[in-house]
Amino acid sequence: MYPIKLFYTGGMPIIIYAAFMANAYLISQVLYSMFPGVKLIRFLGEWEYSEFTGYARPTAGLAYYFSPPQSTVSIFTDPVNLIVFASSVPIFCGIASRMWLNVSGTAARDIARQLKDQQMTMRGYRDSTVISVLDKYITPCAIVGGVVVGAIAVTGEILGAVGTGAGIILAVTTIYQNFETMYREGGIPPELAAALF
Numbered sequence: 374m375y376p377i378k379l380f381y382t383g384g385m386p387i388i389i390y391a392a393f394m395a396n397a398y399l400i401s402q403v404l405y406s407m408f409p410g411v412k413l414i415r416f417l418g419e420w421e422y423s424e425f426t427g428y429a430r431p432t433a434g435l436a437y438y439f440s441p442p443q444s445t446v447s448i449f450t451d452p453v454n455l456i457v458f459a460s461s462v463p464i465f466c467g468i469a470s471r472m473w474l475n476v477s478g479t480a481a482r483d484i485a486r487q488l489k490d491q492q493m494t495m496r497g498y499r500d501s502t503v504i505s506v507l508d509k510y511i512t513p514c515a516i517v518g519g520v521v522v523g524a525i526a527v528t529g530e531i532l533g534a535v536g537t538g539a540g541i542i543l544a545v546t547t548i549y550q551n552f553e554t555m556y557r558e559g560g561i562p563p564e565l566a567a568a569l570f
Contacts, residue, residue: 377510379518380471384546386450386466386519387526387539389473393465394439401436402429441530459531464524470519471512479509522546 401418408414418436419535420429438457442448448455474480485503488494495503526539557560 377514380522380546381511381514381515381518382477383550384522384543385473385477386427387402387542388471389528390465390523391539397439398431398436401431401434403552441527445533446485455531459527462527463520465517465521466526468519470515470522474515476513479511481505481511483518484511495520 398418401414402420404414405418409419415527416434418431418434420433420436422429430443431440436456439461440454441458442451442455484507485500488503489500494500497508498506507529522542526542529539529541552561
């Protein structure tokens with residue numbers, strides 16, 4: 374039996390999203406600090422540096438619209454920022470989740486190969502059709518799971534969770550995967566396992 378869960382790719386889509394956006398923000402900040410008068414650079418993002426905190430925050434351009442709303446008030450004063458941010462994160466995470474299947478070796482063809490190497494079969498299916506049967510479940514679970522992870526992260530960001538929405542998702546999925554591993558290997562006391570699972 375091979376487990377296919379909603380969060381098939383775990384927290385990896387949000388990690389990919391966070392890394393991508395961190396690099397995009399860094400590039401935008403560097404370019405804006407070097408060439409603040411160039412229109413293309415300003416389109417990518419205009420940044421304001423706070424002397425009090427030492428941090429920069431986007432004030433205009435693509436970097437602004439792809440960043441979470443700065444405050445609860447800005448949700449109502451600039452709903453376009455909210456709409457772009459709230460729709461782009463789940464879409465990006467869904468795409469990243471789909472791409473992660475191929476990179477990580479958890480796509481249908483990889484799982485079919487693993488099952489064949491372990492001399493396991495699916496009753497009623499030939500080896501040639503196992504890939505399409507697995508793909509019917511794995512790919513949608515991965516994409517929907519990525520979208521849900523992105524939506525949860527957006528909700529955390531908008532509601533002002535302590536830390537970031539992405540950080541919370543990462544922590545929860547990592548802890549859950551560790552508990553699953555311990556449970557499979559028999560490392561969790563039965564009382565705790567019954568309460569958790």
